[in-house]
Amino acid sequence: MTLKNKACIAGIGSTEFTRNSGRSEIHMAVDAALAACEDAGLEPEKIDGMVRFGSAGQTTCEFTTDADVARCLNLPNLNFYSEAPWGGGACCSTILHAAMAVSAGIAKYVLCFRSLKPASGTVRYGRPTAVPVDSHWSYSMPFGFSSPTSWVAAFTNRWMYETGATNDDLGMIALVCRENAVVNPRAIFYRRPITLEDYYKSPMLCTPFRMHDTCLENDGAVAIIVTTPERAKDLKQTPAYITGVGMGMADDSFCMTSFYRDKIGIPEMKYAGKDTFKMAGLTPKDVDVCQFYDAFTSLVPMQMEALGFVEEGEGGAFVRGGDRIRPTGELPINTAGGMLSEAYIHGMNMITEATRQIRGTAITQIPNVEVSMTTGGLGVPTSALILTKG
Amino acid sequence: MALELNNYHAKYFYDPVAESFEQGFWDAVKQKKLVFQRCTECGEWSHPPRPMCHKCKCQDMEWVESSGKGKIYTFVIFTREVHPMYRVPYEVVVVDMEDEKVRFISNMIDTDPDEVYIGMPVEVEFVDINDEWPLPWFRKAK
Numbered sequence: 001m002t003l004k005n006k007a008c009i010a011g012i013g014s015t016e017f018t019r020n021s022g023r024s025e026i027h028m029a030v031d032a033a034l035a036a037c038e039d040a041g042l043e044p045e046k047i048d049g050m051v052r053f054g055s056a057g058q059t060t061c062e063f064t065t066d067a068d069v070a071r072c073l074n075l076p077n078l079n080f081y082s083e084a085p086w087g088g089g090a091c092c093s094t095i096l097h098a099a100m101a102v103s104a105g106i107a108k109y110v111l112c113f114r115s116l117k118p119a120s121g122t123v124r125y126g127r128p129t130a131v132p133v134d135s136h137w138s139y140s141m142p143f144g145f146s147s148p149t150s151w152v153a154a155f156t157n158r159w160m161y162e163t164g165a166t167n168d169d170l171g172m173i174a175l176v177c178r179e180n181a182v183v184n185p186r187a188i189f190y191r192r193p194i195t196l197e198d199y200y201k202s203p204m205l206c207t208p209f210r211m212h213d214t215c216l217e218n219d220g221a222v223a224i225i226v227t228t229p230e231r232a233k234d235l236k237q238t239p240a241y242i243t244g245v246g247m248g249m250a251d252d253s254f255c256m257t258s259f260y261r262d263k264i265g266i267p268e269m270k271y272a273g274k275d276t277f278k279m280a281g282l283t284p285k286d287v288d289v290c291q292f293y294d295a296f297t298s299l300v301p302m303q304m305e306a307l308g309f310v311e312e313g314e315g316g317a318f319v320r321g322g323d324r325i326r327p328t329g330e331l332p333i334n335t336a337g338g339m340l341s342e343a344y345i346h347g348m349n350m351i352t353e354a355t356r357q358i359r360g361t362a363i364t365q366i367p368n369v370e371v372s373m374t375t376g377g378l379g380v381p382t383s384a385l386i387l388t389k390g
Numbered sequence: 391m392a393l394e395l396n397n398y399h400a401k402y403f404y405d406p407v408a409e410s411f412e413q414g415f416w417d418a419v420k421q422k423k424l425v426f427q428r429c430t431e432c433g434e435w436s437h438p439p440r441p442m443c444h445k446c447k448c449q450d451m452e453w454v455e456s457s458g459k460g461k462i463y464t465f466v467i468f469t470r471e472v473h474p475m476y477r478v479p480y481e482v483v484v485v486d487m488e489d490e491k492v493r494f495i496s497n498m499i500d501t502d503p504d505e506v507y508i509g510m511p512v513e514v515e516f517v518d519i520n521d522e523w524p525l526p527w528f529r530k531a532k
Contacts, residue, residue, distance in 0.1 A: 138406035138416075139438050142525060143497050144476035150466050154484055158464035161508050207467040207503075259484050260437060260493050264464070 004279050005390055006103035008239035009095070010232045011040025011225035012352040017188050017343030020120040021219035028221035029064045029115035030072040036223040041236030042109060044073045047225070049107030051094040053114050053346065054083030056380060057255040061116045061123050069113065080107035086255070088293060088377025089268070091347030092276075092385035096245040098226035108231060114348040115221035125217060140257050148295070149214055150206045151256040152379055155264040156298040157208055165301060165316025167208060171199040172322040173297035174212040174340055179326070181337025184363050188216055189341040213297040215339040222348035224355075229390060240358040240372070244280025244386035248272035256379045266299070266306050268382040269375065273307040276384040282371060284309040287386070289357050289366045290331060290373040291350035294338040299378045300325075307375070307384070327364050335364040350374045351385065358387050394499075398475040399519040411441040414453040422516040424526045425453040426490045437492035458514035459531065460485040463493060467503040479503050483528060485512060499527045 013035025015021065015028045037044045050066040066081045080101045084090035091114070098110035118125050125148060145151070159165065178194050181187035194212065202211035232239040248271030252261045261267070277283060284307055292300045301315025309331060310318045319325055325333045336342045336353040343349050356362040357372040370389060376382040408416050415438075418425040427436045429443035430450045442449045465483045468476065481498040483506065498506060499515065511531035516524040 136438050138408065138412075140495050142403065142406065143482055143495055144468065144473065144480060145466075145482045145495055146476075147472050150468060150472075150482060153466045154464050154482065157466060158508065161464070203470065205470040207469070254438075257495075259495060 002279060003099055003103060003242070003245065004281070005241045005243055006228065007099035007226055008229050008232050008241045008390070009224055009351070009355050009387065010227045010235045010237055010239055011036040011042060012223070012355050013037070013039050014186070014222045014345070014349060014352060015220050017186060017218050017220040017345070017349075018119070019188070019218055021117055025061070025064045025115040025117055025121070025221070026068045026072065028117070028219065029069050029113050029223070032115065032221035032223035033069055033073060033111055033113060036111065036225050039237065040225045042225060045075060047073065047075055047109050047111045048078060049080035049098065049101050049110035050078055051082050051084055051097045051110060051112045053090050053094070054085035056085060056087040061118055061121065064115045069111070080110065086377070086380040086382070088295060088346040089380040089382035090376065091351060092245055092374060092376045092383035093247050095224070095226060095242060095351065095385055096247060096383065099242045099245060102226055102228050108227060110226045111223055112226060112348070113221065113223040114346050116346065117219035119218045121219070136254050136257065145257075147206070148256060148379075149209055152296045152299065153206045153209045154259065155379070156296065158264060159298065159302055160208065160316070163313040163316055165298070168196070169301060169316040169319050170208065170213055170297040171196050172319050173294065173300045174199050176322045176325050177294060177334045177338040177340040180335050180364050181341030184336050184342060187337040187342040188218055189337065209296060215295045216341070216344045218343050220343050220345050222345045222352055224348065224351060238359050239390065240355045240387040241390035242385065243388040244276040244278070244282065245384070246272045246275030246279065247381070247383045248275070249381040253381060258379070266302055266378045268380070269303050269306040269378060269384065272376065272382050272384040276386055280386045280388070282386060286371050287331070287373045288369045288371050289335060289354075290333055291335070291338065291354050291375070292333050293347050293350065293375045293377050294334055294340050295344070295377060297340065300333060303375055303378070327366060332366050335362055335366065347374070347376055354385070354387050358389060394477065395517070395519060396475070396477055402473070402475045403520055403523060409441070411451070412439045415439055418453060418455070419524065419526060422524050424456040424458055424514050426456055426487070426492050427451045428454045428490075435491040437494065454490065456487055456514070457489040459488040460494070460512055461488065462506065462508055462510040462512060464508060465506050467506070481506050483512065485528060497527050499529050501530055505530070
């Protein structure tokens with residue numbers, strides 16, 4: 001019994017990515033859902049399952065419910081609805097939930113979606129409006145340890161100390177993602193290149209992170225339709241098979257503040273990746289292109305280590321100079337610009353790019369892609385996904 | 391400059407909300423004591439607190455006063471203000487406590503950002519941040 005290739009991504013859709021959408025999260029979610037149905041060639045009323053983002057122990061802009069979307073799409077019934085929690089860690093988990101549901105016959109067509117508007121909405125990430133001193137936050141917030149940038153910066157600082165990774169290495173992640181975004185009309189930073197000099201000139205926010213080390217804050221929504229390969233035959237697109245997918249929580253976990261382990265690191269991704277590769281029967285060497293969750297630059301080389309693309313401590317050296325991770329390199333990354341430069345939709349836009357790489361329709365298309373990987377958010381329980389042609 | 395008191399501390403800081411099994415930590419803080427949880431059966435330390443020992447599952451945990459000494463495991467310097475209670479630049483330090491097997495998050499006082507390094511010996515000092523609450527902050531070890 002395995003989930004391998006029992007389900008596939010049959011449709012992808014998104015809104016435009018902007019700094020001010022001018023409409024509600026619900027509205028964007030439905031716009032993305034309709035785009036995904038159009039892409040798949042599926043009548044919206046056939047959707048009978050839905051996976052939304054759940055909380056990360058506190059709200060991180062999960063305002064749109066499955067019921068909101070179902071009501072707008074006039075869905076007669078949902079046989080299946082679930083939530084994948086932990087912020088950006090949830091992105092590939094939504095696909096795991098959906099794949100389980102369609103392969104087990106619980107639902108036929110499952111819509112996974114994320115809609116968020118931290119750029120123009122009521123909740124902004126990284127800008128605490130008060131000091132939320134409750135639960136485990138009582139041990140960090142009273143000390144002004146209060147932004148995602150600072151939490152990731154803290155374990156990045158230790159990782160740099162242990163591995164010798166440099167600021168130049170972090171800058172190279174920002175540059176390569178930007179190079180890919182510059183040619184992508186969907187990207188917020190379309191036609192807006194940066195140099196390493198620009199990277200160093202961008203304001204320091206929280207050591208070692210400058211502005212260009214941190215992802216975008218924007219409005220937008222992404223929707224993805226998962227069904228069985230049999231049903232996908234009657235739809236429009238070449239299916240992207242869900243060949244490997246996994247989740248991981250690891251020990252002594254908190255939301256973004258798992259600082260009490262012997263070695264902080266990102267063990268969640270080790271576990272999620274191990275299960276994902278095992279299900280797929282593949283190794284990192286087989287991956288043709290990877291969308292690494294890049295809320296912050298350092299997370300890319302750290303994941304390369306956690307997932308076994310490189311040895312422990314070698315992530316910084318691998319990305320040095322950038323050529324290995326450019327589209328012409330041995331491991332092309334974040335081909336649409338990633339969340340540093342395309343848009344920050346909690347990793348769901350990365351899954352759509354991974355899907356396009358399998359279809360052969362990406363703007364920065366890598367030749368002959370057979371294995372296309374995506375990863376979920378770090379510092380939280382997370383997930384990973386491998387798509388293939390089946 | 392390190393973390394310094396300003397008027398916003400009194401305005402914005404409010405009581406930490408503690409689960410029943412955490413109450414001992416915050417009760418001790420009010421008395422300017424840094425305490426950590428230790429299992430009376432197997433001696434395992436726990437911070438942040440848990441309702442039971444995660445190793446031996448015993449529910450008889452005790453509060454043990456810390457020596458207050460430690461070394462910086464990692465740190466960050468805030469250079470962009472995210473809240474008026476915290477004027478930049480200031481340091482957040484993640485400290486490996488020397489005599490208890492726990493890690494603790496805090497701030498540095500009387501220490502320039504340039505002086506802070508991984509492995510730096512530090513010791514706790516309680517500072518009254520408003521009429522009601524002292525907080526355990528750290529300074530360079532003497």
